[in-house]
Amino acid sequence: MILPVVAYGHPVLRQVCLDITPDYPNLDILIADMWETMYHSHGMGIAAPQINKAIRLFVIDTEQVYDNSDEEERAQFEGEKGLKKVFINAHISERTGHEWSCDEGCLSLPGFREEVTRENIITMTYCDEHFVEKTETFRGFNARVIQHEYDHIEGKLFIDRISLIKRKLLKKKLEDISTGKVKPGYKMLFAK
16 A cells, blocks of 8 residues: 655654564554555655654665666675565664765655755664564665665654755755655655
8 A cells, every 4th residue: 555655844754763562463464555655656765754653664676776777876786686574673783884975865855855955875684574583784776765764763864964054054944844845756644
């Protein structure tokens, strides 16, 4: 089922999310709904707070970008292939490598894109959809997308990573998003 995407300004986007257990109600259905919502909204990742759930869960699919990119764009993956993964109870333990800037957008901030600087290597512990715990290192574009979604479960948005001056200049655009003056092409849930 396609779920509404929570818009900027909704309080759930600022909550630090909680870990869940394998008996979380209807988890397999929730994950399937997140995939469907993400693809319908033309995203490459979506986190549980973006569908109004304050839990440590997100999904990403960078395979779609990798498969449809040229050699120059694939270089951003730093030797890794695209990923299609579920991350439950994720916790980043290390951010290393060099910082690099890239244009980012977010389903909760439709029509809004900005340059964001992030580390190109991360190590994290998480559970997959079967609650198998893993510790893995991710690089390049995969690391960027994971960090973007990870920020959501930490109550942060990518605009928190741009300068305060720039955010002030974009205040009107952010207000338009939070008050529903946007037409993203997918269902959204706005703060009341």
